[in-house]
Amino acid sequence: MTHETNGPAAWPARRTLLTAGAGAVLATGCSRSAAAPDLRASPSPSGTTRGADLTPGAMALFEDPSYNFNGLFALGASGAGAAEVGEVLTAVNAINKAGPSAQSYVTTFSRLGDRLMAAPEGGRPDGRTTRFRALRAAQYYGQALFFVLGSDTPGDEERLYRAGRAAWDRFCSLCDPKPVTDRVPYGKTPLPVWFFRPGGSGSRRPTVILTNGSDGQNVDMWTYGVPAALDRGWNALVYDGPGQGQLLFVDRVTFTPTWEKVVAPLIDWLSRRPDVDTGKIALTGLSMAGDLVPRAAAFEPRLAAAVAMPGCVEPWRGFPPEIREILRPGKAETNDIWNKEVVPSLPEADAATMKKRFEPFSVPAMLAARQGKTFTDFYTPARAIQALTVTDVVSRIRTPMLVLDYEGEQFYPGQARELYDKLASPKDYVKLTAAEGAQLHCSPMAPQLHCEVVFDWLQETL
Template sequence: MKPSKSCIKYAITFTLLVTATLAFTISAGCTETELQSVAVSAATETKTPQSASTCSSGSAAQIFSDQEFAFQFLRTIGASYSGEADIGECLKTASRIDEGDFESWYSEWKKTADAIRNIGDESLREGHNRTAMNAYYRAATYYRTAEFFLHGNSTDSRIVETWEKSRETFRDALALDDVSYEIVSIPYENTTLPGYFYKADNSGTPHPLLIVQTGFDGCQEELHTYVNEGIKRGYNVLTFEGPGQGEVIRIQHIPFRYDWENVITPVVDYAVSRPDVDENRIALWGISLGGYLAPRGAAYESRIAALIADPGTYDVGENLLRNLQEEGADANMTKEDLKEWLQTDPAEFNDAIRDAMAESTGTRWMNENGMFVFNAGSPAQFWAKWMDFSLAGIAGEIRCPTLVCAGEADSLDKDAIQAKELYDSLACEKEFILFQDEYGAGSHCQFGAFGQSFGAKFDWLDDKMGINQ
């Protein structure tokens, strides 16, 4: 059902679950000039720099005034917690980048990655394996960061080339590391999913297993910071990439699916097939959009013993519909009506989105990446598929203890609305943590404050999994 053709302004506030909050207004049935005017006006408001006290990127806003660049910079520099980035290298790279310029972002991070990769190669030739390993971990992070904004053209050869360089460099680092690991292939439908299995020790005896998964825009190599912490605490750790993520979208070209239970169950099947996994102590931790994906899987998977939704995400479509109705849309409109309208690929929707993309870095990246990972030909087609991501009527089926997280300054879930809705819908043992921003932990996924993040989340998990530290 298409929204009314009367010239009512629909203010659509999309809670962008993994990157930025897009606010713009579309007028159904109005003139193209009016449509463009309101879209551009709202897009300009969206990209207005926030103060360091309110920006979800914290002090990173002092490096980039563009909110999306500031957040991705914080995400990159946060890898320094595990030695997989270095502050000076990141700051000097940022100083060379033109604000809001995706090509500049790519070229400067790629330049730094190549330089640090070369340091690693030279160190390895000279027999300095530890120095080489450290350099490779940092270079892998920088290659991954370089590739981040390339998805506007899905045929751009640099997407796969740079991603492959990041994975290759990461694996070169792993090969020099002391931690035991395996590169694994997880049976999934008519193919396999890529994964890494990291071992707490080489005893071969069963250990509690932590499965960590990424979200809308991540690759599993980025999860190595979580892996390191888990290994220290006595967990075996399994990371993987599913449809829409990492290798699976770039090489296998399999897009995201909302029914993530069909992904989690094969992953758990693989886990319990291993003799070094304690099948009664399997935890699942979902990062960013993983805060929807992991709960969705856990609702259908009784073998999950503990769950972390980081941050909690509840219902994309309901949030979009609610914002429409608050601004005058038909109160009787349903999510199904809205989805059906988006599936018609309405020109007014796509035009407004594309105008906003031209004015807002975050809006541009969100929709470019969304079309890339959903294999969608337009913004409307992306959002039609995105609307299926809902835990309504499903979250109550989760039976394991669940930790729902949120960030005080996370602009991706203002006032933690999505996280609180997930928490309130749970019937299991549950806990809610709202991370404060006084010392930088209020950002999305607590990027840049891993010390505070891991202290709280792993302590909760250790208690539930019976691990004593």
């Protein structure tokens, strides 16, 4: 773990930090022509460029880096009760035996979710058993959801989302205390929220708003923050924003570049609660939300602290150059290149990856993917992704910020450092490493360590 700071607070002494080698990032670049780019050889939300180098031994669940990366998230979630090691490894063995494919992955994990939502055979589960079976089911439905667009049944996407959401809601209904649920006004489509509180008094407490990325589910926010917050006496707010969860899969609302307009009504809602210390509201962002959080912090002065996990300033650069080069100034020219030169020679697995990556930015792309088709309008969602660039607004940030980075970061290599260098506010930079088992995007095998770093910093900062 490497660490840098320009803030006045000293890092806790127990965090004597290891120095990682400079430039420990994954190579980008593709091995095919622009007409048929190999997305799996470049940063993508479901694969790594040199994943085998950084996922040795027990971390190598599948030969295919896309399945491996997602499987690691399921394994890592076991520390928070959001998965079971034996269940995950049994599913991995079943998928490998059947032949790894989107279909075998979806079928195996969705059936596992179904099994956990039913009562255990021959047993009479109490509330706690039912609760954590539902939490694990939410994880497994999320695993299936991630690959469903590449399966034989892409039209099952909304059904799988609803199954995972039902599992999450069952889990929440059995928590003690139950999270407060509400619909926070936002444009024409309210934001669903789950407000978790520690037991005990209703005194005012620090509160963390946990922000998901472009393809995460509510269960991931449990793994990456809720228990860590509650254990420290904090409140935690989980929500679906545009392009996420219910707003994407059901309400069909895509991402917005003005994330401060999403965060502001959440803070308004929190500020009306007697159990929230309004001077200690923090915002964290996982995966692509490492771009959304700096944007919100640049325009929302009520935030007391912010964490980008990892730091990101331009999500469009997370696509390989061959994909970015398709985008031209004109819509007609761009879509001509996409439909006539790229799509006809795009391998099936790469087409599925593009469908997955573009759907949070385009309802037509999502609906086409659910019909087993590749979207025809590349230009509009590509411009929407470009609009998320925050390079020009980072200098406005006055909120103290922690920027996380990861050895072997696949999607946004170098961008965490770029964000950190541009910040003029009190700031810290921490790079999690392979020596700690915390390598790769969002440290999928080390979410507990991840939370320790984040919440130690939040405690020190606030």
